[in-house]
Amino acid sequence: MKRVPVSSSNLSSVGYDESTQVLEIEFNGGRVYQYFNVPQRIHQELMSASSHGKYFHRNIKDNYSYDQVK
Structure with a gap:
């Protein structure tokens, strides 16, 4: 999957x-x-959030199932 770099501390x-x-x-x-x-x-909101890390922790981290791929 193609990923886009983001400016974030996390x-x-x-x-x-x-x-x-x-x-x-x-x-x-x-x-x-x-x-x-x-x-x-949710993806659009993450990409437009002023803090990508804060948005991730508040709205994605514990709300969706996931797998570590690397």
Whole structure:
């Protein structure tokens, strides 16, 4: 999945597949996680948030199932 770099103290890059609703996040330590059944609106809000890390912790982290892929 293609990810876009983001300016964040926690997140390095973010990708999203609209057809499968999979959100992929690379953290600054190099770990990559995929979050499942994430609506497109959540991805859009994450990308436009003033703090990507805060948005992630408040709205994604404990709300969607995930797998570590790297």
